[in-house]
Amino acid sequence: MLTIGTHTFTSRLLLGTGKFTDLQIQNQAVEASGTEVLTFAVRRLNLDQVNEPNFLEMLDLKKYKLLPNTAGAKTAEEAIRIARLAKASGLCDMIKVEVIGDDTLLLPDPLETVKACEVLLAEGFIVLPYISDDYMLAKRLQQLGVHAIMPGASPIGSGKGILNPSALQWIIDQATVPVIVDAGIRSPKDAAYAMELGADAVLLNSAVSGATNPVQMATAMKLGVEAGRLGREAGMIPVREYAVASSPAEGMITT
Amino acid sequence: MELIINGNRKYVEPEYNTVSKLLESLSLGQKTVIVEHNQQILQKEEHPHIALADKDILEIVHFVGGG
Numbered sequence: 001m002l003t004i005g006t007h008t009f010t011s012r013l014l015l016g017t018g019k020f021t022d023l024q025i026q027n028q029a030v031e032a033s034g035t036e037v038l039t040f041a042v043r044r045l046n047l048d049q050v051n052e053p054n055f056l057e058m059l060d061l062k063k064y065k066l067l068p069n070t071a072g073a074k075t076a077e078e079a080i081r082i083a084r085l086a087k088a089s090g091l092c093d094m095i096k097v098e099v100i101g102d103d104t105l106l107l108p109d110p111l112e113t114v115k116a117c118e119v120l121l122a123e124g125f126i127v128l129p130y131i132s133d134d135y136m137l138a139k140r141l142q143q144l145g146v147h148a149i150m151p152g153a154s155p156i157g158s159g160k161g162i163l164n165p166s167a168l169q170w171i172i173d174q175a176t177v178p179v180i181v182d183a184g185i186r187s188p189k190d191a192a193y194a195m196e197l198g199a200d201a202v203l204l205n206s207a208v209s210g211a212t213n214p215v216q217m218a219t220a221m222k223l224g225v226e227a228g229r230l231g232r233e234a235g236m237i238p239v240r241e242y243a244v245a246s247s248p249a250e251g252m253i254t255t
Numbered sequence: 256m257e258l259i260i261n262g263n264r265k266y267v268e269p270e271y272n273t274v275s276k277l278l279e280s281l282s283l284g285q286k287t288v289i290v291e292h293n294q295q296i297l298q299k300e301e302h303p304h305i306a307l308a309d310k311d312i313l314e315i316v317h318f319v320g321g322g
Contacts, residue, residue, distance in 0.1 A: 016320075016321060016322025017320040017321060017322070018320040018321045018322045019320065019322075020320060026320075039321060039322055040318040040319065040320065040321050041318070041319050041320065041321025041322075042289075042316050042317070042318060042319075043316060043317065043319045044261040044262075044314065044315070044316055045261065045283070045286075045288055045315045045316060045317045047260065047261065047263075047265075047281060047315070050281060050282050050283055050286065051282070054286075054287075054317065054318070054319070055320055056287060056317075056318045057286075057287070066318070068318065068321075069321055069322070071321050071322075081296075084296050085289045085291065085296055085314075085316055086289070086318075088289045088296045088297065088298055088299075089287060089289050089299075089318070090298070090299055091287065091318075156322070157322075183322075203322075204322075205321075205322030206322065209320075
């Protein structure tokens with residue numbers, strides 16, 4: 001079971017809801033992924049298109065917990081405002097703190113992220129900061145009392161997969177709260193690898209919504225996460241420099 | 256009265272003088288929207304009780320797809 005704050009989940013795959021081109025396919029992909037947590041962004045409503053269908057309205061909110069993000073925020077103040085707006089919906093108490101500091105790499109600004117987390121924790125949010133794979137930052141945020149750490153595998157939407165497995169491993173090994181590997185995931189092997197490293201969960205979006213067949217990719221990611229987790233728990237053999245024969249050395253047939 | 260909604264000026268009949276009535280007039284009564292009124296974020300239960308006046312500034316936001 002994955003526990004984040006007061007919430008408990010069976011699935012270890014969190015799914016983003018961005019950039020799906022078809023609401024029916026999105027619905028099927030969400031179903032196929034087995035996820036119980038969906039991320040959303042908060043944006044101004046277009047008053048000229050109030051009847052445009054909204055994915056949230058299609059969802060059975062008894063089945064899913066919402067994890068709104070603060071995407072679009074470049075400062076702690078902006079992130080805090082978005083978080084408060086999200087909470088005022090009455091639909092959620094978790095917040096993915098995402099304060100972007102650079103438009104090219106979309107990397108999170110660590111100083112603003114810490115500031116935002118401090119305020120939101122004091123206001124009673126369940127706080128999940130999106131961070132770079134920075135060991136010390138993860139530690140400091142944990143000390144602040146955040147409810148999960150979400151280090152990026154590689155830049156958002158880049159599909160570069162896990163760039164620095166050692167950095168993720170270090171974060172995971174010291175963690176006292178769930179570590180959710182977020183961003184940059186492309187293929188099921190990336191999801192499996194994150195789980196093999198010991199991550200508690202994986203959050204991805206573009207990998208599914210941008211796939212040629214999003215529903216099939218959602219299934220693949222679900223299986224990837226499960227395979228990685230099972231493999232980790234099963235206990236992997238040590239890595240050795242040289243070969244170790246798997247067939248017996250005795251009873252060789254000689255001439 | 257004139258309101259600033261999501262950064263745009265909008266003329267609204269004076270009868271729509273609460274947040275609830277405004278949302279109804281914009282066909283948003285049944286939608287999941289969050290309203291900020293003069294920089295004050297409102298809980299849904301507050302909507303019927305918040306009176307609107309000329310030049311008030313409102314943000315009406317909602318959840319959209321995002322990662």
